[in-house]
Every structure is written in C-alpha cells, then in structure tokens.
Amino acid sequence: MNASVINRFAKIVTAGSAKGRSRRLALTLPLAAVIAAGAVGCTPDSSPQAAPTTAPTLSTPAGTPTPTSTAPTTTATPAPTTTPTATETATTAPAPAPATAAPVPAAAGTPSATRTPTSVVKPGGGIEIRFDGLKAGQRIEAGGGTVSFSVTWTNTGTKRYDTVVPVVSSQQYEGAPCTRVLAMAHGTVERKDGNVWHEFPLSQGGGMDYATTGTAAAFPLASGASRTIQYRIHLAADNGPGTLSVEAASYGNTTTFNQIGNKKVVDTEVVDSHLPKVTVTGGPGAVVVGGQGTRYTVKVTNPTGSAFRSAAPALKVQTLTDPDSGDFTQHVVSPGDLFVMVQDHGQWRALKADYDCDGYLAVDTTSLQRTLGAGTTAEYTFRIGVDKGWAGGTKLPVQIGATADGHTAPTVKVTPSVSG
Structure with a gap:
C-alpha cells in the first residue's frame, strides 16, 4: 500500500480517537478494514514497460564514448542527440549506469516544476505535475466565487504511458464544518473536458473513490510530452478559515490505483469576509x-x-x-x-x-x-x-x-x- 494512503488513514483513525474525549460518540475505523479497503491500489507503478535491466550488447546509449578498440572512429555513426522514442527506449535502454553516468540534470537555477520536457527526461519513468494559477498562500473565499487554475502533467521519463488518470482534490481540512470522523471540506472541483465542465466533490473522503473522478479524462503520454487540464474550485460558505491543501496526482489505472510519479500539493488559505x-x-x-x-x-x-x-x-x-x-x-x-x-x-x-x-x-x-x-x-x-x-x-x-x-x-x- 502506498505510504501516503496508509498515513492518511492513520491520521483519520487518530483524529477520531483524539476527539472522542470531547464528543459523545467517536466512530472507530478498524485499521485492518482500512488496509483491506485500500490495499489493492497502493503499490507504486510497476508497469512491464520499464526499461530492461540488461541492455542488448549491440546498443550504445547516446553520448557514451565508443572504445577505439572495437569501433574505429573513421566508420562510427554519431549517436543521436534527440530524446529516444518509446520504441527506441524498449530496445536500446542501457543497464543501470554508474554514478559517473547519471542523467543530465535540469539547468542550474531552474525549478523542477518549470523545466522543459527536453531538460527533464530521465531513464525509466515518472510524471511531473505543475499548477498554474493556484499558488501557496493563495486566499480562497468560503462561499465566494470559483477559483480557476490549470494543472499540467509531463512525462519526464523515457517510456510511454498508455494511460494517465489525472486527479485533483483537497486533502483533509480541519476547517470543515463537520470533523467528527473525516474533516472533509464542503465544496466542488470542476474539470473542463473539451467544452464541458464536469463537477465532483472537492474532498478526498475516506477511501480511494476520489481517484475514479479522473477516469473519463485519462490520456496517453509519450516520453517528454505534456497534457494540461483546466480546473476550478468552489468552497461552500460553511467552511471555516484554515489551510486547505489542494492535491494533484496521476494514476496508471483505477483498478489497482498504481500512482505514477509524485503528487503535487498547494497549500491555500481559506478566508471568510461574511462572518457574523x-x-x-x-x-x-x-x-x-x-x-x-x-x-x-x-x-x-x-x-x-x-x-x-x-x-x-x-x-x-x-x-x-x-x-x-x-x-x-x-x-x-x-x-x-x-x-x-x-x-x-x-x-x-x-x-x-x-x-x-x-x-x-x-x-x-x-x-x-x-x-x-x-x-x-x-x-x-x-x-x-x-x-x-x-x-x-x-x-x-x-x-x-x-x-x-x-x-x-x-x-x-x-x-x-x-x-x-
């Protein structure tokens, strides 16, 4: 099970226990049941598309010097400088490189969330996520208008993903109007598919059902490619002030819920200028x-x-x-x-x-x-x-x-x- 999911369930059980001192009834969630409910979908991506551990003997990674004893310089063909395609990766991926042959990092001083695809391609696989229009500390009014933003998923690896399920939701929120078992922010998140906005509950809730909200928007992603999706959030008036963490993630499917790459979280601030x-x-x-x-x-x-x-x-x-x-x-x-x-x-x-x-x-x-x-x-x-x-x-x-x-x-x- 993915550690972040286990931790989130552990927080829920702990929160319920802590609050039992001051509440008439505290709902107890058996940890075994929690683990059973989410165990099928918490392993990291283990797709068979990953590069083989042993490279074919006749292939040479781009940029690796050819020994003069086996490849005369008068007949050698220069190695390509462009990013290999998904097919090329499957047949020419090198064995794990020594420390001196690590992938070339992004240019110095360039934040990882804003690097161009050509500067972040890495052996193996991974998805990098970037928010645009929603930043840390941004104020969101409870009961106010919608907040629009976009999320971009970029394939920073050398393998192609046939299915990327994009998901945006809020993590547990202590300013929620009801926190007895799950501190769920009241509100909605909308995703624009073509010219149509589709609405979903904002909060993740207590299981993995929230991940299925991205199924209809799933897309393939080749090495170095990106996909940007428009979103907007509306918070209900009964949310109290506090820090609302908005999370974007990507999954390989919604059957085993294998997560691709790391999640991206932006901590926003909920405010309310209409309080009596x-x-x-x-x-x-x-x-x-x-x-x-x-x-x-x-x-x-x-x-x-x-x-x-x-x-x-x-x-x-x-x-x-x-x-x-x-x-x-x-x-x-x-x-x-x-x-x-x-x-x-x-x-x-x-x-x-x-x-x-x-x-x-x-x-x-x-x-x-x-x-x-x-x-x-x-x-x-x-x-x-x-x-x-x-x-x-x-x-x-x-x-x-x-x-x-x-x-x-x-x-x-x-x-x-x-x-x-």
Missing part, C-alpha cells in the same frame, strides 16, 4: 439541576457591508460533562437531560436539541432566523439548564455562536458549574 459576530453576556454562574437554568443574552451582529438574508444564533452543548477529567465513565448528556428556552415576545419558549455530526447536542434555532441588515444587531435571551433526570458531573460546556447565509461565526465558550 457574536457577543455573550450573563452567566456562567451555576446550573441547579431541575432549576430554571442559567440566563444568557446573545447578540448577533452583521459587520459586513451587505444584508444577511437569514441569520440566527447557534447553541450546542458538549456531551461529556467534564472532558478535562479524562474519566469517560461519567454520565453523558442526552437530549432528555438538557433544556434550552428562549424569550420570545415576552414569553419563554422551549427549543429542542439533538446530536449533530460532531456528536454535540445542537439546539434547533431555525425558528429564530431573521434578516439582518448591514451593521445591525439582533438580541436573544436564553435559559440553559439540565433536567432533574440528569445524574451528575460538575460542568456543562456550552458553545454559543451564530450562522448567517450559511457562514458560521466563531463560537463563544461558557462553562457553568452544575450543582444539586
């Missing part, structure tokens, strides 16, 4: 079991220059009552334990809560959505507590935030103590 702002007053105080709860006033402000069509506060409760203690035998907060009430037109109204994708108890605030003009603020008053059926623990970790047109504000954390 949240301030919280009141509390934290002490929550008395079966009492009226701790009172909080939440203000949601629109600091942008345009109106929010739909804005609302957001509340969720961490399910382990005291995650810092390391004692996972404690009582786990359930929907029946928690009560949240909001003041609505002078009356207290109960709100329901249920588990979200991260294992928190999320309060349903759909009924509180409203438009919010540029520079304006909406105020809400809540009471948060635990019912008499709750069986202990000393803290109630609460996160209070807001959403606006899909954008999610950073949360304010409050931790009232629990007594009674």
